[in-house]
Structure formats: structure tokens, C-alpha cells
Amino acid sequence: MGDHAPLFYEEPLTLCSGDGVWLKDLHGDCYLDLYNNVPCVGHANPRVVKNLADQAATLNIHSRYLHEGVVTYVERLVGLHHDGIESAILGCSGTESTEMALTLARTVTGRQGIICTDATYHGNSSLVGRLSGLPVGVERSGVKSISTPQLFRPIAEGLSDAELLQKHLDQLEATINSFADQGGFAGMMLCSILANEGLPDPPEGWFAEATAMVKAAGGLVIADEVQAGFGRSGSWWGYEVSDFTPDVVCMGKPMGNGFPVSAMAASHEMVSKFRETHRYFNTFASSPLQAAAGSAVLDEIIENGLVQQVTDVGAGLKTALTDLQGEHPQMGDVRGSGLFIGIDWVAPGTTDPDVSGAQRMVESLKSRLILLGKAGQHGNVLKIRPPLVFQDEHAELFLEAFKDCLLDV
Numbered sequence: 001m002g003d004h005a006p007l008f009y010e011e012p013l014t015l016c017s018g019d020g021v022w023l024k025d026l027h028g029d030c031y032l033d034l035y036n037n038v039p040c041v042g043h044a045n046p047r048v049v050k051n052l053a054d055q056a057a058t059l060n061i062h063s064r065y066l067h068e069g070v071v072t073y074v075e076r077l078v079g080l081h082h083d084g085i086e087s088a089i090l091g092c093s094g095t096e097s098t099e100m101a102l103t104l105a106r107t108v109t110g111r112q113g114i115i116c117t118d119a120t121y122h123g124n125s126s127l128v129g130r131l132s133g134l135p136v137g138v139e140r141s142g143v144k145s146i147s148t149p150q151l152f153r154p155i156a157e158g159l160s161d162a163e164l165l166q167k168h169l170d171q172l173e174a175t176i177n178s179f180a181d182q183g184g185f186a187g188m189m190l191c192s193i194l195a196n197e198g199l200p201d202p203p204e205g206w207f208a209e210a211t212a213m214v215k216a217a218g219g220l221v222i223a224d225e226v227q228a229g230f231g232r233s234g235s236w237w238g239y240e241v242s243d244f245t246p247d248v249v250c251m252g253k254p255m256g257n258g259f260p261v262s263a264m265a266a267s268h269e270m271v272s273k274f275r276e277t278h279r280y281f282n283t284f285a286s287s288p289l290q291a292a293a294g295s296a297v298l299d300e301i302i303e304n305g306l307v308q309q310v311t312d313v314g315a316g317l318k319t320a321l322t323d324l325q326g327e328h329p330q331m332g333d334v335r336g337s338g339l340f341i342g343i344d345w346v347a348p349g350t351t352d353p354d355v356s357g358a359q360r361m362v363e364s365l366k367s368r369l370i371l372l373g374k375a376g377q378h379g380n381v382l383k384i385r386p387p388l389v390f391q392d393e394h395a396e397l398f399l400e401a402f403k404d405c406l407l408d409v
Contacts, residue, residue: 008373010363013031013371020042020044021042021394022043030369031366031370031371032394034371034384034390035385035386036371036386037253038253040253041297041387042389045257045296047296047299048257048296051292054292055292060287060288063286067287069292069295073291076295077265080236081249085265086267087272089263089271089285089286090261090262090282091261091282092260092261094251094252094262095122097252097262098189098224099125101189101264102128104264107273107278109185109220110184113143113179113183113186115175115214116188117148117149117190119197120132120190122226122250145175146168147168149168150201152200152201152333155168164203165202165206168206169206169209176219185217185219186219186220187214187220187222188210188214188221188222189222189224190224191226191227191228192207192242192244193228193238193241193340195227195340195375196375198381199335199340199376200335201335207239207243221244222249223239225251226250226253226262229251230254230255231301231306232254232340232388233337233340234314234338235307236307237249241337247267249266251264254297255294257293257296259290262285301388304389309391310388314336314337314338317341317395318336321341324402328406330345330347330354330357331345339384341385342376342382342383342384343382343384344376345357353380358379358380359374362382364405365405368401368404384398
């Protein structure tokens with residue numbers, strides 16, 4: 001794996017089994033998982049496992065052949081989106097779906113320029129990686145960034161919310177216009193809940209007005225739903241929570257509950273144009289096994305009412321965490337939606353990021369058999385993102401441990 005493998009914790013965990021929201025290590029210790037969104041319907045979900053086993057025992061083949069299960073699954077998937085999302089192409093990772101989306105935007109518009117935020121992450125291929133950690137004012141092969149829109153740590157002090165919104169919109173407009181003599185503007189790629197940015201609350205109306213500006217300039221709005229989608233934010237899709245309508249949607253991570261499945265979806269016309277021009281083919285995508293896993297995930301979410309459960313449990317957990325802020329000023333901001341909550345860890349009395357303090361909380365919680373992670377531009381936002389089957393009783397266990405850690409760290 002190499003000396004610099006991206007493992008978590010000062011003493012990395014060696015895991016051997018999982019069940020629902022629980023993970024067991026080699027020593028037999030069971031950890032409450034508040035980090036892993038990929039097994040969205042629970043670790044080792046019986047329906048997903050059975051669907052995969054039954055299909056593997058019957059047939060698995062690549063996408064050069066038709067298979068009823070694949071067609072049915074894709075029809076169900078696009079049917080969960082707004083009417084403008086009509087066709088999808090399956091892949092195996094979020095990186096692949098994002099790469100397809102960027103290529104589609106450039107193909108459909110005939111232009112090259114892509115805009116993202118300055119604290120985003122959408123994948124790690126050569127093309128998609130150009131969007132990661134790109135400072136404002138720097139161009140990287142046809143990609144430019146804008147400042148992450150946020151109220152808690154604004155780009156300028158002393159502005160009203162309306163003035164801050166306008167400042168962000170002015171920056172976006174200037175960035176769009178800057179592509180006029182540089183290949184033209186093709187579109188904007190954004191996570192619909194600004195997940196890797198640390199889940200900041202933008203000025204009210206930013207999503208709606210920014211995406212309207214993109215479309216007015218002839219660009220496509222690409223929503224990255226890899227983390228936000230499939231009920232994570234208390235609605236099927238993050239763009240529903242943030243109130244905008246994308247032209248293109250990227251999906252991934254939780255689609256197969258751990259089995260590699262991703263998708264890029266758009267209108268019939270756009271997808272046909274992409275296929276006509278690029279003849280995209282993926283050996284392991286659009287397979288019966290992918291459809292089996294993906295269908296089981298949809299069934300679990302729908303039949304068990306997980307979107308509503310996420311809304312209810314997440315609201316209660318967020319309220320409980322917000323109530324703790326008054327006594328613990330290092331909890332600078334509690335934000336998020338559904339079961340995707342961020343706690344911006346700061347030096348008390350300021351908005352200055354406390355990166356080491358956030359890491360100490362992560363390590364302290366691990367010692368109490370609770371797993372979560374960090375996010376944000378500075379790496380100081382505690383990231384709470386459990387499987388969707390997380391319930392109130394699990395939230396109570398977490399809160400008890402969290403309160404103990406607050407006293408120790």
C-alpha cells in the first residue's frame with residue numbers, strides 16, 4: 001500500500017466485519033459508524049447481499065449486451081429526478097461519472113470553461129482532479145474557481161447577507177466572462193450541499209441565482225450528488241434541499257451499498273450527443289450485478305421509509321448539537337441537512353479554524369468506539385455522515401460519547 005496510504009487515525013483501524021451501523025475490529029470491539037455513507041442501507045445489508053449473490057450465480061456480462069435488469073434499474077433511477085433528467089450512463093466510480101459530465105458539458109455547448117468552488121473535490125482522474133483545491137484567480141486547463149459561498153466565514157467582513165450574496169454573484173459573473181476569449185464557458189460543477197467545502201450555509205438564494213446565471217450564459221449546471229444523494233440530506237437529492245434544477249447529475253458512492261456503481265444523467269438529447277461523439281464504453285459498468293445492487297438499495301430506501309427517517313433523526317441530532325454550542329464555544333457552527341451534519345471547530349470566541357482541536361475530537365471519539373471524520377477547506381469541520389439506517393437510539397449513544405469528549409479535549 002505504500003508509506004503514505006491515506007489511512008484514518010493515529011493508530012489505523014483493522015476491521016473485520018460490519019452490521020447495519022456497526023463495525024467490528026480484529027480485537028472484537030464494535031464501533032458506531034457515523035462516517036461511512038457508502039453502505040447507505042447498512043453494512044452487510046441482507047437484501048443487497050442476496051441480490052448480488054443471486055445475480056452472480058445467474059449471469060454477469062458487460063454492456064455490449066442488453067439485460068432487462070439494467071434497463072429497469074436505470075429507468076427507476078432517472079424517474080427519481082426532475083423531468084429534465086431522462087437518460088443515464090452507468091460507471092463504476094464518482095470520478096467516472098464526473099468525468100463523463102464534464103466531457104458532456106463541453107461537447108453539448110461546444111465550449112471549454114468549467115467553474116467550481118475553491119474548496120471542492122469531485123474525483124481524482126487527470127481531468128476531474130483539476131477541480132480540486134484550485135485557488136481563486138488560478139486557471140488549471142480550462143477550469144477556474146470561485147470563492148466558496150458561506151455566511152460563517154465570509155469572504156468580506158461587514159456586509160449584510162444581501163450584499164454578501166451580490167459579492168459572490170459578481171465574482172461568478174466575472175469568472176464566466178473571463179472565459180470569453182479562452183474557449184468559452186461550458187458550465188459549473190458543484191456539490192449540491194457543498195459537502196467537501198464543509199457544508200457551509202451560503203447566503204440565502206445563492207444556489208438559485210448562481211445556477212440561473214450559469215444557464216443564462218449558456219452553460220450547464222452539473223450537480224454532484226455523489227455524497228448528497230439517495231436520501232442523505234433528507235430529500236432524495238441535495239439539489240432539492242438547495243432549491244435549484246441541474247442540467248446534469250452525477251451519482252456514485254452509496255448507489256450499490258459498497259458495490260461499485262455510479263451514473264451520469266441528463267436529458268435524452270444531451271446523453272445522445274455525448275454517446276454520438278464519444279462512444280463511451282466501460283467494461284464493468286451497466287452490468288447485471290450493478291443493477292442487482294442498485295435495485296436493492298432503492299428498494300431498501302423506499303420500503304423502509306429511510307428518507308423520512310433521515311429527516312427526522314437528523315433534525316433531532318442537529319438540534320441536540322446546536323444546544324451544546326452555548327456551553328462549548330469551540331463548536332463555532334453546527335450546520336447541514338438530514339444525516340449530513342458539520343461542526344465547524346474553532347478557537348473559542350473566533351471563527352478561526354482549530355484543525356488540531358478537531359483532530360483531537362476525532363481521536364477521542366474513536367477511543368470511545370465512535371467513528372466520524374473531518375471536512376472543509378481547513379480540515380476543521382467534524383463530519384457526521386452515518387449510514388441512512390442510523391436511528392434515534394444510535395444518536396443518543398453518539399451524543400453521550402460526544403459530551404464526554406467535550407470535557408476531555
